[in-house]
Amino acid sequence: MEDIKPQLFKITFDGIEVEVEPGTTIMQAARRIAEADASQGHLVPPAMCYYKPLEGSGGKCRACLVRVAQGSAKDTRPMPKLVPSCITQVQDGMVVENVTNPAVLEERKAIVEFLLLNHPLDCPICDQAGECHLQDFAYEHGSSNQRYEEERRTFEKHDIGPYIQLHMTRCILCYRCVYTADQITEKRVHGVLGRGDAAEISTYIEKAIDNDFSGNVIDVCPVGALTDKTYRFKNRVWFSKPVDAHRDCDKCSGHVTLWYRGEEVIRVTARKNEWGEVQEFICNTCRFEKKKTSDWVIEGPTKVVRSSVVSANKYRADTVKKPDFALRLANSQYKPIDDSRPFITDDETIRQLSIENNKKANERSLAENSNN
Amino acid sequence: MARKILLEHAHIAGIETFDTYRKNGGYEALEKAIKTMTPEAVVEEAKKSGVRGRGGAGFPMGMKWGFLAKPEGVPRYLVCNADESEPGTFKDHYLMKTIPHLLIEGMIISSFALGANKSFIYVRGELMYVIQILEKAIAEAKAKGFLGKNILGSGYDLELVVHPGGGAYICGEETALLESLEGKRGNPRNKPPFPAVKGLYQSPTVVNNVESIANMVWIINNGGEAYASIGIGRSTGTKLISASGHIRKPGVYEIELGLSVDEFMNSDEYCGGIREGHHLKALVAGGSSVPIIPARLVYKTANGEDRLMSYESLSDGGFATGTMLGSGGFIVFDETACIVRNTWNFSRFYHHESCGQCSPCREGTGWMEKVLHRLEHGHGHMRDIDLLVDVAKKIEGNTICPLGDAAAWPVASAIRHFRDEFEWHVTHPAEATKPGAVYMGEAVLI
Numbered sequence: 001m002e003d004i005k006p007q008l009f010k011i012t013f014d015g016i017e018v019e020v021e022p023g024t025t026i027m028q029a030a031r032r033i034a035e036a037d038a039s040q041g042h043l044v045p046p047a048m049c050y051y052k053p054l055e056g057s058g059g060k061c062r063a064c065l066v067r068v069a070q071g072s073a074k075d076t077r078p079m080p081k082l083v084p085s086c087i088t089q090v091q092d093g094m095v096v097e098n099v100t101n102p103a104v105l106e107e108r109k110a111i112v113e114f115l116l117l118n119h120p121l122d123c124p125i126c127d128q129a130g131e132c133h134l135q136d137f138a139y140e141h142g143s144s145n146q147r148y149e150e151e152r153r154t155f156e157k158h159d160i161g162p163y164i165q166l167h168m169t170r171c172i173l174c175y176r177c178v179y180t181a182d183q184i185t186e187k188r189v190h191g192v193l194g195r196g197d198a199a200e201i202s203t204y205i206e207k208a209i210d211n212d213f214s215g216n217v218i219d220v221c222p223v224g225a226l227t228d229k230t231y232r233f234k235n236r237v238w239f240s241k242p243v244d245a246h247r248d249c250d251k252c253s254g255h256v257t258l259w260y261r262g263e264e265v266i267r268v269t270a271r272k273n274e275w276g277e278v279q280e281f282i283c284n285t286c287r288f289e290k291k292k293t294s295d296w297v298i299e300g301p302t303k304v305v306r307s308s309v310v311s312a313n314k315y316r317a318d319t320v321k322k323p324d325f326a327l328r329l330a331n332s333q334y335k336p337i338d339d340s341r342p343f344i345t346d347d348e349t350i351r352q353l354s355i356e357n358n359k360k361a362n363e364r365s366l367a368e369n370s371n372n
Numbered sequence: 373m374a375r376k377i378l379l380e381h382a383h384i385a386g387i388e389t390f391d392t393y394r395k396n397g398g399y400e401a402l403e404k405a406i407k408t409m410t411p412e413a414v415v416e417e418a419k420k421s422g423v424r425g426r427g428g429a430g431f432p433m434g435m436k437w438g439f440l441a442k443p444e445g446v447p448r449y450l451v452c453n454a455d456e457s458e459p460g461t462f463k464d465h466y467l468m469k470t471i472p473h474l475l476i477e478g479m480i481i482s483s484f485a486l487g488a489n490k491s492f493i494y495v496r497g498e499l500m501y502v503i504q505i506l507e508k509a510i511a512e513a514k515a516k517g518f519l520g521k522n523i524l525g526s527g528y529d530l531e532l533v534v535h536p537g538g539g540a541y542i543c544g545e546e547t548a549l550l551e552s553l554e555g556k557r558g559n560p561r562n563k564p565p566f567p568a569v570k571g572l573y574q575s576p577t578v579v580n581n582v583e584s585i586a587n588m589v590w591i592i593n594n595g596g597e598a599y600a601s602i603g604i605g606r607s608t609g610t611k612l613i614s615a616s617g618h619i620r621k622p623g624v625y626e627i628e629l630g631l632s633v634d635e636f637m638n639s640d641e642y643c644g645g646i647r648e649g650h651h652l653k654a655l656v657a658g659g660s661s662v663p664i665i666p667a668r669l670v671y672k673t674a675n676g677e678d679r680l681m682s683y684e685s686l687s688d689g690g691f692a693t694g695t696m697l698g699s700g701g702f703i704v705f706d707e708t709a710c711i712v713r714n715t716w717n718f719s720r721f722y723h724h725e726s727c728g729q730c731s732p733c734r735e736g737t738g739w740m741e742k743v744l745h746r747l748e749h750g751h752g753h754m755r756d757i758d759l760l761v762d763v764a765k766k767i768e769g770n771t772i773c774p775l776g777d778a779a780a781w782p783v784a785s786a787i788r789h790f791r792d793e794f795e796w797h798v799t800h801p802a803e804a805t806k807p808g809a810v811y812m813g814e815a816v817l818i
Contacts, residue, residue, distance in 0.1 A: 048731075059562040060730050062770055081769040087562050110766035114735040147759055150742040173728055192557065192728070195540070197738040199728035 008345075009092040010073075014043055014100045016354075019345045026085035026096055027064055028052075031275065036347040037354040044275075045098055046108070046137045048115065048222050049174035050086035052277050057179050058086035061172070063111045063137060067104050070095035082107055105141070112142030115172050118153040118197060119223065126170065128224030130237035130309045133276060134172060155200055160190070161208030163215060163229055163288055168200050171225035177201060177217035184281050185211045201225065212251055215287040219270050219278050230288055231267040235259075238309045240266060242302035247295055251283035257302050258293075265291045271302070374641070375602065377590045377610045378583065379626045382470045388505060390512035393473040399518055401592035405481045406526045409592075414485035418588065420596025422608035427453055427544075427581035428659065428699040429774075430683050439568040440486055441576040449577040450483045450491040451553065452585055455537050455544040457496050458659040459721055460701030463612035464582035466624040468495075468502050472509040476532065478585040480519060481592055483530050486578055490531045493582075494549050497536040506534045541725035545773045546579040548727065559729045560773035581699075583612055604630030607682035611697070617704035620644035633657075633679045633686075634671045637704070650706035654790070657686050658698020660718045661778030663785030664711070665695045691785060710810045711793045715786040716744035722779035733776040736767040740783055747794060750801030757794045761787055 008019040013030055020029045027045055034041040045066055050058035058064075065082035073093025082104060085096070098104055115134060123129045155168035173192065178201070181188040190203040203209060209217070218226050241260040248254060259267040268287045270278040290296065304310050344350055376382075386392040393399070405414050419434030440448060452475070456464040468475055475493070483491045495503050510532050513519040521529050535553055537543045543552045547561035550572050571577025587609060591599045600608045607629040616622045619637070621644040627636060637652075638645045646652050652667040673679050674693035679686065687694045705714065723741040728734040740763055746752045764780035771777070787794055793811040797804040804811075 059772060062730055062732055065770060084562070107766065107770055110770075111731055114731045114739075114766075117735045117739060148739065150739070153738075172731070173734060175729075194728070195542075196723060196726035196728045197734050199734070 009090050009094070010345075011090045011092075011094045011096065013096045014098050016040070016043075016350070017344055018350070020090055022089075024090050026066060026068075026083075026088050026090055026094075027058075029090055029096075030085065030098070033350070037351045039358055040354060041274075042140075043098060045085045046133075046141060047086055047275070048133060048137060048172060049176060051176050051179070051220055052275070053279075053281075054176060054179040054183060054220070057176060059084045061111065061115070061174055063108065063115075063141075065104060065107050065111070067097040067101045068094060069097050069101075108141040109143050112138050113147070116142070116146075117148050118169075119172060120152060120169055122170075126224040127227045127232050128170075128221075131276075132224060133222035153197055158202060159208075160203050161210055161214075163284065164209055164218060165227045165229045165232060166201065167225050167227065168202070169225075170223050171201055172223055173199055173201070174222055176220040176222065177226055180217050180220050180281075181209075181214070184216060185213045187211060212283050212285070213281060215284045216270065216278065216281045219272070219281075222276075228267060228287075230291075231259075234266050235261050242304065242310065244271065244299040244302050245296035246299065247286065247290065247297060249283060249286055252286060253280045253282070254286055255280055256282055256286055256296075258296060258298075263293070265293060374626070374628050374631070375610065376626050377599075377602075378467060378474065378586055378612060379471070379624075387471050388469075388473070388509070390473060390509070390516060393471070394516075397593075398473050399477055399513075401589040402477050402480050402518060403524060405592050406484055406524055406528060411485045411487055414481060414588075414592065417591055417596040418485070421587075421591045421599035422596075422606060423584060423587050423591065423599060424607070424683065425581055426583035426587075426611065426699070428458070428661070428696075430697065433580060433584050436568065436580075437486060437578060439566070440578055441569045442487070443576070447490065447573075447575050448486055448488045449572045449575060450479065450486050450488040451546075451549065451572060451577060451579045452479055452491070452493040452582055453544060453546065453549055453579050454493050454495040454502075454582045455549060456582070456699070457539075457541045457544055458661060458699055458701055459718065460616055460656060460703040461614050461659045461699040462616075463614040463624050463700055465499060465502060466614070467582055467586060467612065468499075469505055472505050473513065474586045474589055475506070475582055476509050476513050476519070478588045479532060480513075480523065480530055481588045482578075482580065482585050483532075484523075484528055485588075488578075489529050490533070492553060492572075493532065493534045494537055494543070494553055495534060496543075497539045500536070503534055503536055510534065540727070541721075542727045542773070542775060545775065548773065549579060550577065557727075559727050560775075562772055602628055604680065604682050605684055607684060607697075611681070611700055613681070613700040613702050615643050615702040615704070617702075618647050618650060618706035618709070619704045620647055627681055629680075629682045631681045632671075633681055636681055636702075637670075643702075643704070646704065646706050650708065652704065653707045653709055654705040654711065656695070656701070656703040656705075656782075658696045659701030660703070660721065661774075661781060662696040662698040663691050663694075663781045664715075664789065665693075665785070666789040669693050669789075691781070692788070695785070707812065708808070708810060710748075710804075711786055711790040712744065712748050712797050712804070712811075715783055716741065716748045718782045719744050719779065722775065726775060726779070730772045730776070732767045733771045733779065736763050736776070737779045739763055740767075740779065744783070747797050748804070750797070750805040752794075752798045752801075754795065754798050756798070757787055757791065760784075 010019050016033055018033055030044045034044050045064035048061035048063045064085040066085045067082055068079040070076050072091035158166055160166050178191050189207050192199050193202045194200055218228050243258045245258045246255045257269050257271050258265045270282045273279055381387050381396045415437050423433045424430040425433055454464055479491055540558050542548045543558040545560050548558040552558035567577040602609050610626050611629050613625050625642050636642045654664050654666050655670045656664050671679055673688040683697045686697045719741040723737040726733045726737045743756050760783055764784040767776045768780040796811040803809050
């Protein structure tokens, strides 16, 4: 009997063709391209609120807005507005412009500005520095200018228990922690209060967050609003050494990352994938109470794939990318996509073509430099 | 006198009671629909009528009904959006308190057409006395067999629930309304899926404005084609306009679409003209969220044609020279109005009412309000004016729901048409901050 394969949708993302299953979002399609070729990782739209393991997340921060230049093969009209790539599903023949569209880059710059309006620029004293998604987002897509002259919003500090420090002033209202508590803990005692820029994450009458999986809200927070009280002010993240480890745990999978300073385990977190998303949520016992090497079976150094200062100067020197001026130049000279080209579907060919293209670009760049 | 469809019997004493309403032809449309028509035929009449949603967006109602998914074994809902809270708009409120049975009858007819056995009227919580009026009307209709089980012996059942909202402007946005109705925080949902596919309790749902639903009574009585013959072009039927501001006769008026703005503004039947001794300075034609237009574009379009009270004519030329009919909140400003102060006031409202879910709206509305506050209070810079235009542009079209647009349009349009007034506030801070001081530049007065 002949195998029945699901019909795949062909889409063009920034000029790169890819085939994906129906129901895939634009963001997931972009991630597929990056997974096939790591050098294209910068093409993946940034996500501040979207978090794949959390159902219903996404669509709020608007950091991942992209332009759909062609809705589908049947309806070739462009979509009138920019769309959030994290929740917009692909259609067959869809053409998406991400870094190849100046309007998208301009809006992304605006989103950085909006998010930083009320976010304190206290990176030097913030425990999230070095693994802050907003910091990365601002560096990659933002502007060095600041146009906001008004007083920033601040909040009273709330005590929400012994393990988690809530610093609401840094919150960007991504709702990830609310979804986490909703979906993986038995009783949610915190949520969003208030409205607009006065909205805040808070607990009901300063109640403590005390369930077994509450610590996961720390891992999903993209900024330094929810931090680990047992780790705060102990170390900068780039001075610590992450190591994969596991233990038998009756509450969770027990698969974690241990963060060492010298011989001492100073922090335990869930393991994250290359998109900074938790692979398996862990319990509070593993996170807060097991901080001796003898509690764990060590697997080896954590492979940090994502561009991060954690991996810089430690494992791979090339993981921190320089601003891609060539890409900006390409944006200004962008031409409409020639849709007559055949679709390339297999990952290996995409990877090979991408390597060749990058090689050619590098050679061109070197030649230009030597001429200058 | 112009033809009236909704307010035809509004002047009759006791029309809010079942008996008086019935004596004046009430519930005849329901009898006709339920006894002689199929649900599909009712939908067809709605389509033929060309009636457009009266909540502000102006989407054709029949077409919206046509999108309703009809999966087997899944309930369908009709939700009446009575959360009217846009500054300058108060027509639904008036309609519900004056002639509540018109809405109840419209709800029963529309629910029958859509196959809904449970429908909701989501009313703004502040309007508690309106809620009581509606609940009384529902009880009367139920007692007479026009609502509840086996309506008029047809076998069709309908339960009608009046639900008070918590008093948030954002709950007037259809998906936020549905969240609120489900008992959750009133945050708008990302679309798609649209409510017609997954709405209330994940079931197919139609959300319609009070006025849109009330129109169905006349449409069934007289036929969709008769309704379509009223009005002009694709703006069919009549429209309730809530007129306010510097006019002699503020109030709620029912007009035939296509009436000239000049006649509406200046005839004694309607607004009665600008208040004595003053000149028209600006107009907000469809509630505070639509772009403001200066006096020179109020009576004539940019092409020199008469400006009409219709969806097309008011929006003629896009936002460069036009505005929107919106929800019909007709706010008139004479030369004593300070455009900067007014824009700040509108901006303050949208900042306060933003739900805070998406970044451009949450942060941008507050930013605009603060800059406008500075400008109005004599602390602004020239660069702030362009900053406002830029921030408005970055918000517009990039938010989950249209509240971002509603916040951006008044600011962008005020600067587009009254930039010299904003500049005057920068260059004359001491004068601008005096009570009652307004910019009297020639360019903005007619």
